[in-house]
Amino acid sequence: MKRAIYFLLAVTILFAGCSKDEESGTYSLTGQVKNVSDRLVKQGTVNLMSDATVAYTTTLTAEGKYSFSGVNKGSYTLQVVVPGYETYQEALAISADASKNAVISGGTTMTGTIINSQTGEGLANATIAFTTAGVKSGSAVATDTTFANADFVIVTDEFGNYEITGMAYGVFVVVIRASGFTTRVITEVTVTSGEFNMPQVTLVESVGEGSLRIILTWGQTPYDLDSHLTGPIAGGDRFHMYYVNKEPSGSDVNLDVDDTYSYGPETTTIEAFHDGLYRFSIFNYSDQSIEGGLGIMNSPAKVEVYDATGLVFSLTAPSFTSGSGNTWRVFELAVSGNTYNIVPINDYTYYSGSGSVEKSSIPGEKPAMSFRPSDF
Numbered sequence: 611m612k613r614a615i616y617f618l619l620a621v622t623i624l625f626a627g628c629s630k631d632e633e634s635g636t637y638s639l640t641g642q643v644k645n646v647s648d649r650l651v652k653q654g655t656v657n658l659m660s661d662a663t664v665a666y667t668t669t670l671t672a673e674g675k676y677s678f679s680g681v682n683k684g685s686y687t688l689q690v691v692v693p694g695y696e697t698y699q700e701a702l703a704i705s706a707d708a709s710k711n712a713v714i715s716g717g718t719t720m721t722g723t724i725i726n727s728q729t730g731e732g733l734a735n736a737t738i739a740f741t742t743a744g745v746k747s748g749s750a751v752a753t754d755t756t757f758a759n760a761d762f763v764i765v766t767d768e769f770g771n772y773e774i775t776g777m778a779y780g781v782f783v784v785v786i787r788a789s790g791f792t793t794r795v796i797t798e799v800t801v802t803s804g805e806f807n808m809p810q811v812t813l814v815e816s817v818g819e820g821s822l823r824i825i826l827t828w829g830q831t832p833y834d835l836d837s838h839l840t841g842p843i844a845g846g847d848r849f850h851m852y853y854v855n856k857e858p859s860g861s862d863v864n865l866d867v868d869d870t871y872s873y874g875p876e877t878t879t880i881e882a883f884h885d886g887l888y889r890f891s892i893f894n895y896s897d898q899s900i901e902g903g904l905g906i907m908n909s910p911a912k913v914e915v916y917d918a919t920g921l922v923f924s925l926t927a928p929s930f931t932s933g934s935g936n937t938w939r940v941f942e943l944a945v946s947g948n949t950y951n952i953v954p955i956n957d958y959t960y961y962s963g964s965g966s967v968e969k970s971s972i973p974g975e976k977p978a979m980s981f982r983p984s985d986f
Contacts (some may be wrong), residue, residue, distance in 0.1 A: 634888050638704075639678040641710040643670055644689055646776035647762040650674030651714060653742075654692030658702075660684065677806070690714055694742075708864035716778030718801055722808030724770045724786060727825055728815045728879045730867040734769020734811055736788040739763050743781040743798060760785075779803045792920050799922035812875045814916050821881050823916045824890060827907040832896035835911060837876040838967045841864060841943075842886030852893075852964055870895075883950060888943035892927075893964055894936045902936025903927075903958040913940050915952060923952045930975065935960030937967065 639658070643651040644870070656676040658666040665686065666678050683705050690712050698714045705891045715903035726733040739760035756764060761782070764772045784796040791813045799808070817823045826837050839851040841861065849858035856865035862882040869876050892911055894902035908932040915923035927938050935958040961967050 623933075626947040633735055636680045636974060637704055638707045639688075639704065639710065640676065640708075641688075641712060642673070642675050643698075643714060644674060644694075645695070645761065645778070646713065646715050647764070647774065649761055649763065651690075651692055651695075654690060654695075654979055657689040658697075659687040659689050677783045688712065689852055692778075694780040695896075717803040718773045718777040718779050718806050718897045719804070720772075720777040720801065720806045720808055722772055723810050724766050724772070724788075725812045725875060726770070726815070727791075727812050727823070727875055727937075728866050730869055730875060730877075732766065732768075733788060733791075733813055734766055734770060736766045736767045736770065736786055736791075737763065738766070738772060739785045739787075740777075740799075740801075741785070743776075743783050752972045757785075771851065777801065777806070779806075785810060786810075786813055788813055792916055804977075810873055814914070817916060817918055820883065821879065821917070822950075824878040824942075825874070825914045825916070826876040826878075826892060826911065827908075828911040829870070830872045831909065832902075833872050833895055833906040834895040835868045835869075835874075835876070835906065835909070836964060837878050837891045838876050838891045838893055838937075838964070839865075839866060839880075839888060840891075841880075841888035842884045842945075842968065844884070850965075850967065854965065855945065868928035883945045883948075885945055886947065886948065888941045889955075890943070891962065891967055892938040892940060895964065898936050898963065900933055900960050902933060903930045903934050903938060904932075905929070906938045907957075911938065915941075925954060925956060926978065928956050928958075930958060933960035937961050 622624060638763055645651055652932045654671050656668050656670060657664045658678060666681060667677050668678060670676055681704050686702050686704060686708060688700045688702050692714060695714045695716045702710060714789055724733045724736040740742050740756050740762040741760045746967050752810055763778060764774055766772045779801050782801060784799050785795045802814045812825060812827055814823060814825055819865055828835055836853055840848055843849050843860040849861040851858050851861065851863050851865055853868045864879045866877040866879055867875055894905050894907060897905050907927045911927040913925050914921055937959050939957055941954040941955055942953045
């Protein structure tokens with residue numbers, strides 16, 4: 611009798627120590643999926659394949675985890691399928707409860723450069739975060755600017771360059787940050803597979819209260835576009851800032867960067883305001899003919915204005931009509947006391963040379979075109 615009781619007790623303990631899967635001769639498999647940037651992969655499908663057949667399937671959680679239960683003993687292939695990534699596969703033999711993490715890779719090698727607005731050179735230690743763009747209702751794109759949810763994060767080297775091997779392809783929101791600079795958010799960046807060079811991005815050094823920073827960027831051609839700012843100085847006179855006169859006396863204005871080899875930036879800073887009218891224009895130094903505006907449009911040239919709060923104004927060169935001129939008049943800035951108002955002009959006109967860019971203080975005034983014999 612005692613032997614029978616001991617036997618039943620031993621059997622009870624044995625089965626009490628077994629999981630339900632073990633009792634049925636099946637097992638569990640769990641794991642977590644990350645990418646080559648050591649970031650969690652939060653969307654995708656995980657399969658256990660038996661030969662070419664999907665034996666078990668599940669989806670990744672918000673923590674990048676997956677879990678299978680009730681898996682029969684046997685040989686399988688763990689397969690992870692995520693849009694934008696190469697399919698991950700690894701052979702597994704299941705004979706007990708197991709855990710298997712996976713690192714997946716995309717088929718893109720991305721390179722790029724971040725530029726310092728105040729030097730025109732590469733910016734070291736800038737952090738770039740790529741987050742998969744999620745479509746909301748309608749055609750809007752959800753922009754997540756937090757690092758916590760970024761899919762890829764990289765830091766620029768001492769020359770402002772970065773490279774990600776194994777980047778996923780798809781549509782991303784890109785957020786670029788650096789200490790002392792205004793954070794830049796770029797939506798709907800489409801990354802393709804293979805070699806992908808991210809267009810050069812300028813990060814703008816922050817300005818203080820009562821100052822403005824104007825950034826001109828463009829494409830590979832024309833090689834040389836010039837920033838021109840005219841405005842008031844004491845005594846009722848007006849200054850003309852451009853590459854010949856980068857810090858006009860009494861203007862509190864600086865041409866910080868003059869770029870002559872494509873892309874920009876050209877950076878203009880208004881350190882302090884004077885009451886009156888300012889005007890900002892772009893002159894095509896590479897093509898000073900009456901058709902020079904076509905190169906400005908095709909580049910395309912873009913102007914941004916920043917104050918202490920960040921980006922306050924942005925404009926891309928407008929359509930060009932043949933014979934309209936070689937200069938894009940971008941905007942006027944009306945200043946009174948501590949307030950300013952940016953008024954877009956956004957048209958083209960012609961000047962016979964850089965030094966002749968109009969300094970008129972009349973709002974909206976467009977100069978009569980003057981031509982050189984060589985223009986005909």
